[in-house]
Amino acid sequence: MRPSRRLFLRSAAATVALPLLPSALPRTARAASEAPVRLLIWYIPNGIQTRSWTPEIVGPQYDLPLQLAPLGAYAAQTNVITGMRNRAAEDPINDGDHARGTGSFLTGAPIKFTSGEDIYNGISFDQLAANATQGSTPLPSLQLAMEPGGNTGSCNAGYSCAYTRNLAWSGPSTPLPNITDPLIAFERLFPGSDADSSPAEAARRAMLRTSVLDTVVLQANQISARVDSEDRQKLDEYLTAVRELEVRIQALGGSGCAAPADPAPGADLTAQVHLMVDLQILALQCDTTRILSFMLGNSGSNRSYDFLGVPGAHHEISHHQGDESKLAQLETIATWEVEQYAYLLRRLDETTDFDGTSMLYNSMVYFSSEIQDGDAHNHTDLPILVSGSGGGRLSTGQHLVLAHEEELSNLYLALLEAFGTPQASFGVSTRILPGLLQ
Numbered sequence: 001m002r003p004s005r006r007l008f009l010r011s012a013a014a015t016v017a018l019p020l021l022p023s024a025l026p027r028t029a030r031a032a033s034e035a036p037v038r039l040l041i042w043y044i045p046n047g048i049q050t051r052s053w054t055p056e057i058v059g060p061q062y063d064l065p066l067q068l069a070p071l072g073a074y075a076a077q078t079n080v081i082t083g084m085r086n087r088a089a090e091d092p093i094n095d096g097d098h099a100r101g102t103g104s105f106l107t108g109a110p111i112k113f114t115s116g117e118d119i120y121n122g123i124s125f126d127q128l129a130a131n132a133t134q135g136s137t138p139l140p141s142l143q144l145a146m147e148p149g150g151n152t153g154s155c156n157a158g159y160s161c162a163y164t165r166n167l168a169w170s171g172p173s174t175p176l177p178n179i180t181d182p183l184i185a186f187e188r189l190f191p192g193s194d195a196d197s198s199p200a201e202a203a204r205r206a207m208l209r210t211s212v213l214d215t216v217v218l219q220a221n222q223i224s225a226r227v228d229s230e231d232r233q234k235l236d237e238y239l240t241a242v243r244e245l246e247v248r249i250q251a252l253g254g255s256g257c258a259a260p261a262d263p264a265p266g267a268d269l270t271a272q273v274h275l276m277v278d279l280q281i282l283a284l285q286c287d288t289t290r291i292l293s294f295m296l297g298n299s300g301s302n303r304s305y306d307f308l309g310v311p312g313a314h315h316e317i318s319h320h321q322g323d324e325s326k327l328a329q330l331e332t333i334a335t336w337e338v339e340q341y342a343y344l345l346r347r348l349d350e351t352t353d354f355d356g357t358s359m360l361y362n363s364m365v366y367f368s369s370e371i372q373d374g375d376a377h378n379h380t381d382l383p384i385l386v387s388g389s390g391g392g393r394l395s396t397g398q399h400l401v402l403a404h405e406e407e408l409s410n411l412y413l414a415l416l417e418a419f420g421t422p423q424a425s426f427g428v429s430t431r432i433l434p435g436l437l438q
Helices: 006-012 028-034 066-077 097-103 125-132 182-189 199-224 228-249 269-285 313-319 326-349 406-418
Strands: 040-042 078-085 143-145 154-156 169-171 289-297 310-313 363-369 384-387 400-409
Touching: 006 289, 040 125, 040 326, 066 078, 066 326, 066 384, 097 154, 125 169, 125 289, 125 406, 143 182, 143 269, 169 310, 182 269, 269 289, 269 326, 310 313, 313 326, 326 363, 363 406, 384 406, 400 406
Parallel strands: 040 289, 040 363, 078 400, 143 289
Antiparallel strands: 078 384, 363 384
């Protein structure tokens, strides 16, 4: 029997729990449908050492220096962009390059020098896209991070912590806080919980969430009998992934009530990052949101990477002063960071999208940092990767070298255009970045 409109609406309405299935669409809608474009933003702190980052070959089929080696096969779906500058972050008078670099990272706007409540920035480009697509998904956007921290007080040379611990800004005075606990992120995708509950209420929440998932499974089983074999397999894989994530979250001790402490030396940070990546995949697969931002660390992060053989604070090491041993340590950290990014690309690539292509094909994944070099604190020649083709809207697999110091805001104009939310200008933009759009 052909799937009915009621079956389609039931599947679509439960997108926080079930993926939208092509064979559950009415025939007319199925013929006209195409997968949505997704925008993912990955931020890493303290910059990158470009001596083993920048490819020698310009254009397609570029080489992979040490720190880009983890990209491997995904180099063909990744652009390395050299020569971009964030002028909005520059100030010849005041210190605080980490705060300015992160505060203006997605806004292209100079931030106000303050550590009080009178913070002032611009709207971030991801939120322009979110506003334009309001109502298309249950969540307009989702903000995740690996390090906790509030928005009050001074975090960098008199600049507010709000600038160093957030990427997304819905307005000049409104940073969107990150979720750092994977259990809270899970419950954001599967609602029915209260993060400020007592232990008894928390236990009840766990039971409730289990019953919600059991209900989802029951609905999935009912739908499974009425869709084709390919979508039946999708449902099975999806529900298995949900259950596996629950187990992994519980094993890591996600509290669901408070932000976790920084991982102890030797803690399996890689497993925690992979868990957050898999949550991002779930959010996209369910079409819960199409816009994600992720901070691998807060701006100026002092995390220690003992598990990589790099003890000591990352930020302090980044003030290398040309010390060869510190430069080598920074390269080790950066290579690990790119490995985590490559894991995200792999998960996107192996996830079949609504239209039968990979989710990576339909995504635009932006990777960068607030500065280029941790010692110089410069905002020129920023380390930038853009992966995925946005459903064929972006060129891929090239080392794009810009002849002049290109405004970072110009990149955001290009990504907004490819996302389907074009803007006449943004931040301090001068033009749409050449060479990226198809």
